[in-house]
Amino acid sequence: MVIKMEKMFTPQQIAYFKTQPTPFYYYDMDLLERTLIALKAATPNDFHIHYALKANANSELLKRIHAYGWGADCVSGNEIKRALEIGFNAKNIVFAGVGKTDEEILLGLEQNIFCFNAESGHELIVINQLAGQHNKIAPIALRINPNVDAYTHKYITTGLEENKFGINPYELEDILSLLKTLKHVKLIGLHFHIGSQITSLTPYKNLCLRANEINHFFIQKGFFPEHINLGGGLGINYAEPNTHSIVDFASYFAVFKKFLEPKPSQSIHFELGRSIVAPCGSLISKVLYIKNGINTNFAILDAGMTELIRPALYQAFHLIESLETPSDDSRTRKYDVVGPICESSDCFGKSIVLPELKRGHLLAIRSAGAYGEVMSSQYNLRNPVKSIYSTEIK
Numbered sequence: 040m041v042i043k044m045e046k047m048f049t050p051q052q053i054a055y056f057k058t059q060p061t062p063f064y065y066y067d068m069d070l071l072e073r074t075l076i077a078l079k080a081a082t083p084n085d086f087h088i089h090y091a092l093k094a095n096a097n098s099e100l101l102k103r104i105h106a107y108g109w110g111a112d113c114v115s116g117n118e119i120k121r122a123l124e125i126g127f128n129a130k131n132i133v134f135a136g137v138g139k140t141d142e143e144i145l146l147g148l149e150q151n152i153f154c155f156n157a158e159s160g161h162e163l164i165v166i167n168q169l170a171g172q173h174n175k176i177a178p179i180a181l182r183i184n185p186n187v188d189a190y191t192h193k194y195i196t197t198g199l200e201e202n203k204f205g206i207n208p209y210e211l212e213d214i215l216s217l218l219k220t221l222k223h224v225k226l227i228g229l230h231f232h233i234g235s236q237i238t239s240l241t242p243y244k245n246l247c248l249r250a251n252e253i254n255h256f257f258i259q260k261g262f263f264p265e266h267i268n269l270g271g272g273l274g275i276n277y278a279e280p281n282t283h284s285i286v287d288f289a290s291y292f293a294v295f296k297k298f299l300e301p302k303p304s305q306s307i308h309f310e311l312g313r314s315i316v317a318p319c320g321s322l323i324s325k326v327l328y329i330k331n332g333i334n335t336n337f338a339i340l341d342a343g344m345t346e347l348i349r350p351a352l353y354q355a356f357h358l359i360e361s362l363e364t365p366s367d368d369s370r371t372r373k374y375d376v377v378g379p380i381c382e383s384s385d386c387f388g389k390s391i392v393l394p395e396l397k398r399g400h401l402l403a404i405r406s407a408g409a410y411g412e413v414m415s416s417q418y419n420l421r422n423p424v425k426s427i428y429s430t431e432i433k
C-alpha cells in the first residue's frame with residue numbers, strides 16, 4: 040500500500056530539519072498567529088483571557104501571545120517572573136496553585152498582581168498573615184471545587200470532590216466566617232477549573248449551572264464577587280491535526296454566553312492554555328534503530344519521554360508522521376514507536392502504521408506545543424531539548 044498523507048511540513052522545512060541536531064521542538068509561528076487571531080475574533084468583549092503559562096512558557100511564544108493584550112495565569116513565582124519579563128501587566132496576572140510558598144505569595148503581593156486564586160482556608164490565613172506583615176490587602180478569588188465531571192483522563196480531572204484542588208461547597212459557610220475575620224485579604228472573585236483536554240461542551244454547561252448557584256450563594260451571604268473565572272481546559276483534536284488545527288473557540292464561548300448568568304457588573308475570565316499552543320508545536324525526532332521482533336517492529340527514536348512525557352504519563356495520543364517521501368513501491372509496516380529511556384512506558388505509540396522506516400528517517404510527533412517542552416526533563420542526564428521556529432526557515 041502506498042501512503043498518501045496530507046502533510047503539515049513543506050519540503051523546505053523538512054530540508055532545514057535535516058540540517059539540525061535532533062530531537063527538537065518545532066513551532067509553526069504562522070499557525071500560532073492564526074490561532075491567536077481566531078481566539079481574538081471569537082472572544083466576546085466582556086470576556087477576559089489569561090493565558091495559562093503552564094502549557095508552554097517558551098518566551099518566543101509568550102511574546103506573540105502577549106501582543107494580543109491578554110493576561111497571564113501563573114502557577115509559580117517563576118511563571119510570574121517570566122510573564123512580567125515578557126511584558127504582561129501585573130494587573131492581569133492571576134496566581135493559582137494548591138501549594139504557593141511564602142516567597143511566591145510575597146512576590147505576588149510586591150508586584151500587585153490582579154488576584155490570588157486561593158485553594159483552602161489554611162492558605163487564606165497564610166496570605167492574610169503575609170499581606171498584614173507588609174501592610175497590604177491581598178485580592179483573592181476562591182477556587183471552588185464545583186464537583187462537575189470533565190470526562191477527561193483521571194490525571195487531568197480537577198473539579199471532582201476527590202481531587203486535591205479547590206474548596207468544597209460544604210466548606211463554604213466556614214470559609215465565609217473565616218473571611219470576615221481576615222483583614223488583609225479581600226474577596227474579589229470566584230474561580231473554577233474542572234480539568235484539561237475537555238472535548239465536549241457539556242461539562243462547561245454543567246460548570247455554568249453550578250457557578251450560577253455558587254455565585255448566588257455568595258451574593259445572598261453579602262459577598263459580591265466582582266469577577267468569575269471559569270478556568271481553562273478546552274481540548275484539541277489530537278487525531279486530526281491537519282484538518283482541525285484551530286479549535287472552535289466561538290462554540291466554547293457561546294456556552295458561557297448562554298448558560299452563565301453573571302450580574303451586570305461581574306467580569307468573566309478564562310485561563311486557556313492547551314487550545315492556544317498545542318497545535319503549533321511538533322516534536323521532531325530521528326529514527327536511531329529498527330528492531331524487528333516476531334510480533335512487533337520497534338522504531339527506536341532519539342526523542343523519548345524526557346522530551347514529551349504525555350504518552351507515558353496519560354496514555355495520550357499524538358499523531359506520528361514520517362517526514363520522508365515514500366517511494367512508489369515503499370511498503371508500510373506497523374511499529375511500536377519508542378524512545379531511548381530506560382522505562383517501558385517510554386513509548387509514543389503502539390502498532391502505528393508508517394511507511395517503512397530506516398535509520399536516520401525523521402518523524403514528527405504532532406500537537407505537542409502544550410505540556411511538551413515545559414514538561415521535559417533531564418532524566419538519564421539527557422540534554423535540555425531545543426526549539427526551532429518556522430520564522431527561521433527561509
Ligand code: LLP
Pocket residue numbers: 091093094112135195197232234235236270271272273310311312313314349353409410
Ligand atoms: N487553569 C488551571 C487552574 C489549571 O490547572 C489549568 C491546567 C489551566 C487553567 C489550563 O488548562 P488548559 O486550557 O491548558 O487545559 N499536563 C497535562 C495537563 C495539565 C493541566 C493542568 N492544569 C497534559 O499534558 O495533558
